[in-house]
Amino acid sequence: MTFNVRRPMESYRRASPDAWFTRAPAVQTVLRAHRPQLTALQEVLPGQVHLLQGALGADHVLLGEGRDAGGRGERCLLAVDTARFEIERWQQRWLSPTSDVPGSKWPGDFFPRTLVLADLRDRRTGVLWRAVATHLDPWPESARLRKLAVLQRLHQEWGGPLLLLGDMNAAAGRSRTWDAALSGGLRDTLPADAPGTFHRYRGPRPRTPRLDWILYGGPVRVLGSRVLADRPRGVWASDHFPVLARLEHAGGPAS
Numbered sequence: 001m002t003f004n005v006r007r008p009m010e011s012y013r014r015a016s017p018d019a020w021f022t023r024a025p026a027v028q029t030v031l032r033a034h035r036p037q038l039t040a041l042q043e044v045l046p047g048q049v050h051l052l053q054g055a056l057g058a059d060h061v062l063l064g065e066g067r068d069a070g071g072r073g074e075r076c077l078l079a080v081d082t083a084r085f086e087i088e089r090w091q092q093r094w095l096s097p098t099s100d101v102p103g104s105k106w107p108g109d110f111f112p113r114t115l116v117l118a119d120l121r122d123r124r125t126g127v128l129w130r131a132v133a134t135h136l137d138p139w140p141e142s143a144r145l146r147k148l149a150v151l152q153r154l155h156q157e158w159g160g161p162l163l164l165l166g167d168m169n170a171a172a173g174r175s176r177t178w179d180a181a182l183s184g185g186l187r188d189t190l191p192a193d194a195p196g197t198f199h200r201y202r203g204p205r206p207r208t209p210r211l212d213w214i215l216y217g218g219p220v221r222v223l224g225s226r227v228l229a230d231r232p233r234g235v236w237a238s239d240h241f242p243v244l245a246r247l248e249h250a251g252g253p254a255s
Helices: 020-034 046-056 141-156 176-183
Strands: 002-004 038-044 060-063 075-081 085-094 114-122 128-135 162-167 212-217 220-227 243-249
Touching (some): 002 162, 020 046, 038 046, 038 128, 038 162, 046 060, 060 085, 075 085, 075 114, 075 128, 114 141, 141 162, 141 176
Parallel strands (some): 128 162
Antiparallel strands (some): 038 075, 060 075, 162 212
16 A cells, blocks of 8 residues: 555644544544555654554554654655565665755755665565565656655565655646656556546545556555545545555565
């Protein structure tokens, strides 16, 4: 699953659909209902971590820290079900010329952006998967393309199954970022006519952009995928819909 849970905004009143007080139970319900074994979570602030951990369960480990120096600030996390996967290694990098420097960014970027990479051994099959979670810039597109090139290199250097999950802040099927991702060998888990994800608490509409992607590379078979337009007890969990995919190793190199 990839799910932008939307950070709490203090300026919104409790009656607002964007208020975390209103949305938190719905976020928990969505995660508990689907209980994904691998989840990319975006816009997570420290005060939300305990709730997310509780919804996913004790077997899940949340990998990642804040994007700012000292591990502060908004987080892009990768939640891994350790009952299914053994974490062989993981790391957080900053999408910048100095990728090992916390809080670093390219000149002109508004915020630091990170990726969380984990190499995960499937306890059932022995296959080694690489999973990468990220959250790209809403603007300009040149910043997204620059960071996408880094993500594509991770795919090209890896011989086994790879998943790239996140809020890419670019519309699937109608952006240069999308075209560049697929031209680099990554493939989409969703069909071309899948509904949009960035609904802004208004529900699905014909022109709603699909900003949230699960892409894959290498020997992977898609068993099913969908955009989750869940609205527990009439409450939208976030201004983004999550994307859920069922995948398996499709033969070929296992590591």
